[in-house]
Amino acid sequence: MSGSTWILLAVTTDPEQTGASWSPYLVGALIGVLSWFTFLFSNKPIGASTAYARVSGMIGKAVAPRHTMSLKYFQDNKPKIDWGVMLVIGVIIGAVLAAWTGNELLVRAVPPMWTERFGDEIAPRLIVACLGGALMAFGARLAGGCTSGHGISGSMQLSVSSWISLVGFFAGGVITAMLLFNT
Amino acid sequence: MSEALEDMPPLTDKNKARQLLWGLLFGIVFGFLLQKGGVAKYHVLIGVLLLRDFTVIKVMLSAILVGMIGIFVLQRAGLVKLHLKPTRYLANSLGGIIFGIGFALSAYCPGTGAAALGQGNLDALAVIAGLIIGSYLFAEMSGWIGRKVNPIGERGELTWPQVLHLPTLLVTVVFAMIILFVLISLELSNR
Numbered sequence: 302m303s304g305s306t307w308i309l310l311a312v313t314t315d316p317e318q319t320g321a322s323w324s325p326y327l328v329g330a331l332i333g334v335l336s337w338f339t340f341l342f343s344n345k346p347i348g349a350s351t352a353y354a355r356v357s358g359m360i361g362k363a364v365a366p367r368h369t370m371s372l373k374y375f376q377d378n379k380p381k382i383d384w385g386v387m388l389v390i391g392v393i394i395g396a397v398l399a400a401w402t403g404n405e406l407l408v409r410a411v412p413p414m415w416t417e418r419f420g421d422e423i424a425p426r427l428i429v430a431c432l433g434g435a436l437m438a439f440g441a442r443l444a445g446g447c448t449s450g451h452g453i454s455g456s457m458q459l460s461v462s463s464w465i466s467l468v469g470f471f472a473g474g475v476i477t478a479m480l481l482f483n484t
Numbered sequence: 485m486s487e488a489l490e491d492m493p494p495l496t497d498k499n500k501a502r503q504l505l506w507g508l509l510f511g512i513v514f515g516f517l518l519q520k521g522g523v524a525k526y527h528v529l530i531g532v533l534l535l536r537d538f539t540v541i542k543v544m545l546s547a548i549l550v551g552m553i554g555i556f557v558l559q560r561a562g563l564v565k566l567h568l569k570p571t572r573y574l575a576n577s578l579g580g581i582i583f584g585i586g587f588a589l590s591a592y593c594p595g596t597g598a599a600a601l602g603q604g605n606l607d608a609l610a611v612i613a614g615l616i617i618g619s620y621l622f623a624e625m626s627g628w629i630g631r632k633v634n635p636i637g638e639r640g641e642l643t644w645p646q647v648l649h650l651p652t653l654l655v656t657v658v659f660a661m662i663i664l665f666v667l668i669s670l671e672l673s674n675r
Contacts, residue, residue, distance in 0.1 A: 316603055321522030325539045326667070328521030329546025335513055336547070337554040340564040343506050347514060349595035353612065354619035361620055374626035384507035389598045391511020392518065396602025399519035408604040412526035412591070415607075427610040433590025434597070434614020435621065437583050441594065442622040443629065444579025445569035448593040451580075452544060455569055457551035459655060461642040462571040469580015470587060471533075477588035478533030 316405040317413045336454060345384055346458070348450030350441035352389040355380050357438075374442070418482060444469065515599045524599035526607075529591045538670050549663045556656045566643075573637025575629070590614065 321328065336347050358380025361369035369375055400406040411426045419425060441447040444466040446455055452470060455463025521543045522528045531537025558564040587593055590611040592600045597615070601608035622629075644659075645652040 323520040325521050325542035326546045328517050329543040330550045332547040333550025336551040346567045353615035357616040357619040372623045374623035387504045387507030388511035391508040392515030392598040393602040395512035395515025396519040396599035399516040400603040410606040414527040430590045430607045430610035431614035433586040434611035435618030436586025438615040438618030439622045440579045440583030444576050449595040453547045457548045458566050459644045460568045462569045462576045465576040466580040469577050470584045473581035473584020474533045474587040477585045
């Protein structure tokens with residue numbers, strides 16, 4: 302199979318050829334304001350990675366309940382649909398709305414920048430994406446959060462753990478990306 | 485690794501359902517903003533790691549700046565309390581670097597991956613599958629990590645004002661000024 306693109310609705314802009322459609326400063330400021338509200342109304346900071354751990358626990362519980370619940374992480378963090386899982390589901394919906402209203406809703410499996418560098422085969426991209434996801438989840442759980450939980454929410458609370466992790470995110474990310482894309 | 489976030493007012497079923505709805509609503513706004521900010525896009529996310537496109541930095545620093553000032557005021561007013569992840573020098577730095585390597589491979593992080601999927605980037609599904617697998621692998625090792633890795637450089641909940649022995653107001657103002665300086669420099673250099 303080769304990397305194919307399916308056009309949904311009337312796409313006028315290819316999202317992978319354009320950057321931010323709103324000012325990134327405005328978007329960032331609004332995310333900052335959003336975090337005031339999550340603290341005020343839900344007593345929670347914005348964070349994404351824990352949701353995937355809860356889902357993994359729920360799958361684990363369905364397949365091997367006794368083993369899954371014997372693991373320390375799942376004893377401390379109950380596998381269930383919680384606020385954070387709903388947040389991530391909301392992110393998917395919100396992005397559909399944003400892409401749709403911006404005429405950028407475009408379904409495809411392989412991003413053009415990847416194609417240009419590594420070819421348009423679907424399998425290599427999916428394998429690397431999956432490996433990347435697994436490393437991110439492991440790293441986020443070890444560090445205590447991801448780009449949202451540490452990078453934005455923890456940093457704004459002046460948490461030392463978050464600034465250390467954020468430096469780690471970019472150190473690991475920049476070196477790996479340079480090795481992948483700069484020849 | 486327990487997250488002490490569940491200490492809300494008594495969670496009745498009605499309360500719980502309402503919180504799930506709030507989560508969904510906040511998520512919709514967050515995802516909408518991420519996509520509009522361009523940070524659900526593969527080339528924008530890889531762009532920041534190649535130091536070619538600073539959209540991600542602009543979004544993150546603006547969010548930290550505005551969020552930091554608001555959280556400071558709200559906390560002083562007694563309206564919110566902080567939710568700090570424990571500082572563990574080894575776990576934070578090692579986990580951060582492992583996360584970064586995965587970030588470069590997948591291009592989408594856990595939040596922007598969900599947004600990328602909404603935008604139509606189907607490779608984000610593979611990232612999500614990976615996130616679920618990686619979480620379980622971590623859970624498999626969580627007992628050992630809790631005993632052997634977390635204690636190395638364990639400092640508990642720790643903030644910069646505590647480390648620097650300076651008032652939170654002062655640290656907040658200095659951080660705000662540094663962030664503003666970086667944002668203005670980025671804008672002036674047209675990056």
